[in-house]
Amino acid sequence: MVATLRIAEHIADGTTDVDKLAAAAGCDQDVLHRVLGHLVSRGVFAEPAPGQFALNEAARGLLDPALVLGLDLDGFGGRMAHAWGSLLTAARTGRPAYDTVFGRPFWADLDAHPDIAASFDALMGPAGHGEPDPEVLLDGDWDAVRTVVDVGGGTGTLLAGVLRARPATTGILIDLPRTVARAAGTFDSAGVAGRATTPGGSFFDPLPAGADLYLLKSVLADWPDAEAAAILRRCAEAVSRTGRVVVLGGVTPGAAAGESDLLMMVLLGGRQRTLAEFAELAARAGLAVTASGRQPSGRYVVECRPAPTG
Numbered sequence: 386m387v388a389t390l391r392i393a394e395h396i397a398d399g400t401t402d403v404d405k406l407a408a409a410a411g412c413d414q415d416v417l418h419r420v421l422g423h424l425v426s427r428g429v430f431a432e433p434a435p436g437q438f439a440l441n442e443a444a445r446g447l448l449d450p451a452l453v454l455g456l457d458l459d460g461f462g463g464r465m466a467h468a469w470g471s472l473l474t475a476a477r478t479g480r481p482a483y484d485t486v487f488g489r490p491f492w493a494d495l496d497a498h499p500d501i502a503a504s505f506d507a508l509m510g511p512a513g514h515g516e517p518d519p520e521v522l523l524d525g526d527w528d529a530v531r532t533v534v535d536v537g538g539g540t541g542t543l544l545a546g547v548l549r550a551r552p553a554t555t556g557i558l559i560d561l562p563r564t565v566a567r568a569a570g571t572f573d574s575a576g577v578a579g580r581a582t583t584p585g586g587s588f589f590d591p592l593p594a595g596a597d598l599y600l601l602k603s604v605l606a607d608w609p610d611a612e613a614a615a616i617l618r619r620c621a622e623a624v625s626r627t628g629r630v631v632v633l634g635g636v637t638p639g640a641a642a643g644e645s646d647l648l649m650m651v652l653l654g655g656r657q658r659t660l661a662e663f664a665e666l667a668a669r670a671g672l673a674v675t676a677s678g679r680q681p682s683g684r685y686v687v688e689c690r691p692a693p694t695g
């Protein structure tokens with residue numbers, strides 16, 4: 386609640402009295418006072434004089450735009466909080482809690498709420514996750530890479546980074562029309578707009594064919610096996626015979642447990658996969674895993690190539 390109301394920002398801007406904080410945040414003074422009092426007792430914010438609040442180290446964390454974006458109950462952060470709170474529903478139904486809580490599956494809900502979709506896109510971008518590492522290949526061998534397709538590439542942050550780091554490449558961003566519509570600024574500010582195209586479309590439809598590299602970053606874990614295999618199949622159909630499909634995120638070398646696995650479950654009915662589970666899915670789609678490993682950043686990368694036929 387205090388993140389949504391930007392209380393830490395108001396304090397940092399010099400507003401410290403609870404009545405003035407409530408006025409600045411547009412909320413009820415009594416409720417705010419009681420919530421801040423509780424947070425002070427838990428070590429977040431200080432109250433140097435009655436009714437006057439200050440930032441301490443923990444509260445200063447609430448000045449981090451990425452954290453605020455994820456906690457903003459008016460935006461996508463609110464959707465995540467409610468879905469988490471319905472883990473029990475997911476356990477009882479075996480279905481994503483999101484569908485039950487919001488009355489529609491995840492992507493349909495974003496279609497119906499442009500403000501939530503914009504907040505989700507922002508959370509996926511640099512404001513939420515920082516600039517992604519553009520060194521996406523395990524062997525660093527870019528010699529044969531001319532065209533890169535970022536499949537479900539969001540607002541283009543990774544692709545812009547790749548194109549900036551590799552001036553001989555051109556890129557195609559595939560994502561939903563409302564999301565690619567937000568990508569122009571990303572490519573402009575990276576100085577690569579002349580080498581990027583952004584056809585809006587679905588990765589369940591045929592992808593631009595013949596490229597050397599297809600990237601899937603944080604995409605496959607959003608989907609159950611049938612849909613994840615269908616996306617991989619589109620990549621397999623499109624990739625050049627000598628090209629690669631590179632998966633970043635959603636695959637772990639060992640057991641695929643963890644918080645992000647549970648988040649995929651409650652939001653989307655998706656899952657994190659072990660390398661063995663992923664390799665089986667890739668084989669169904671006509672791809673063979675040819676390399677996997679951690680990059681210096683710790684990111685786990687899986688590279689696939691078209692499976693030999695015949």
Ligand SMILES: C[S@@+](CC[C@H](N)C(=O)[O-])C[C@H]1O[C@@H](n2cnc3c(N)ncnc32)[C@H](O)[C@@H]1O
Pocket residue numbers: 492509510536537538539540559560561564586587588589601602603604607
């Ligand atoms: C978890 S986000 C990852 C975005 C980006 N790759 C990243 O790592 O920041 C998943 C992306 O899949 C896109 N998406 C969902 N359904 C899609 C579809 N049918 N076709 C294309 N993109 C889709 C979403 O719009 C979103 O940008």
